[in-house]
Amino acid sequence: MNQQTVAGIFSEFFETHLAPLGFVRSTPTLAERVLTGFKQIIRWNLTASSFDLSVQYSYTHDLDDALSIAASDEEPNPDCSGYVPILHMRGSFTEDAIKSDLNSVHRKLRNTLNRTQSVDKIITAVNDDMTAGVRLLGHDPMGMSFNYAYCMDFAGKKREAAKRYADLSGLRRSNRSVFATRVREAARERAIALKSYLPKDVTEHLVKPTPTDAARQSIVADAISETELAKRIIALGFNPETVLPGLFLEVVVQAYSPATTFWFNVDAERLVSELESQQPTYMATVNRIWAKDGCGSFNEDLVNAIRTKQFDEYSAKWLLSLPQEKVSNDDDHEVYDLLHRHLKRTRNLEMLRYLELDGVKAIGYIRDRMDLMLS
Incomplete structure (x- = not known):
């Protein structure tokens, strides 16, 4: 033949x-x-x-x-x-x-x-069967998302298309492959073309700042003393019955817009000591209620939450230091294996323990931190 x-x-x-x-x-x-x-x-x-x-x-x-x-x-x-x-x-x-x-x-x-x-x-075929998206729009998740927004655009669903383009323009910045970069830029341009369908704050975010504008932007915090952090947390007076370790950390995020390695500069045990020093009665109550509910030690869980943040920062910073082709794919298992080998080779046992505790799902949080570092 x-x-x-x-x-x-x-x-x-x-x-x-x-x-x-x-x-x-x-x-x-x-x-x-x-x-x-x-x-x-x-x-x-x-x-x-x-x-x-x-x-x-x-x-x-x-x-x-x-x-x-x-x-x-x-x-x-x-x-x-x-x-x-x-x-x-x-x-x-x-x-x-x-x-x-x-x-x-x-x-x-x-x-x-x-x-x-x-x-x-x-659009109907993809909405009826999400697996059809791969066959009709593309195997790459970002490519498939772009084509879905594109179909929305041509179907006259301009508002929905504009929102999807805008969301895609900021997606997975840790993926620095040529293709991902092109998708984000194309999505940004199409979102700007449909800016009349978007809120003003979204369109302002899409427009790249000039060097002068960037210089005017506030500097995010690199390091704040544990004393100041404790003051900020205590000042909000959370109900001891409902407070969580993560809520304490969210207060810090909202107040200071932490920089890329902010948490790595925090001494977790010292922050706990500062909290107890500034409000001993309040912290004693929080710990008692936490233990009563069978959750163990609130202070220890707060220290663990901070160290998890430190692990995310360390991992994100190391992955971003690698050639882009090593971490540009969306296979979390491959990135997990890459990071696991690095931590074993360098005998960073504490970070290795945090990685193994969460397993592959830790990579999703690390990717979020990478996106934040690149934004």
């Missing part, structure tokens, strides 16, 4: 089933139909041991990678376009076998094309 023979088979299939739907032949292996905001592309591919027929969805923006995927013989895995397999044949096959199998899938192909022949229908 050779390419010329299969091209002839596909030509017959095209004339019978695709031309009546408005498709045109662009190359011997491709047929396409131009729709509002995107194209449907029918592609066949022949190798020594396989024959494939698929539908690709190419969106009319610069991030789309459907054409590069169509030109490749590798396993399709597009970041920012759709790919739906229709037919896959393996082994040795005859001309008649290919004709027969193509004819047997033409209804499946027609149904796929009809169910996705507009951006509205693509």
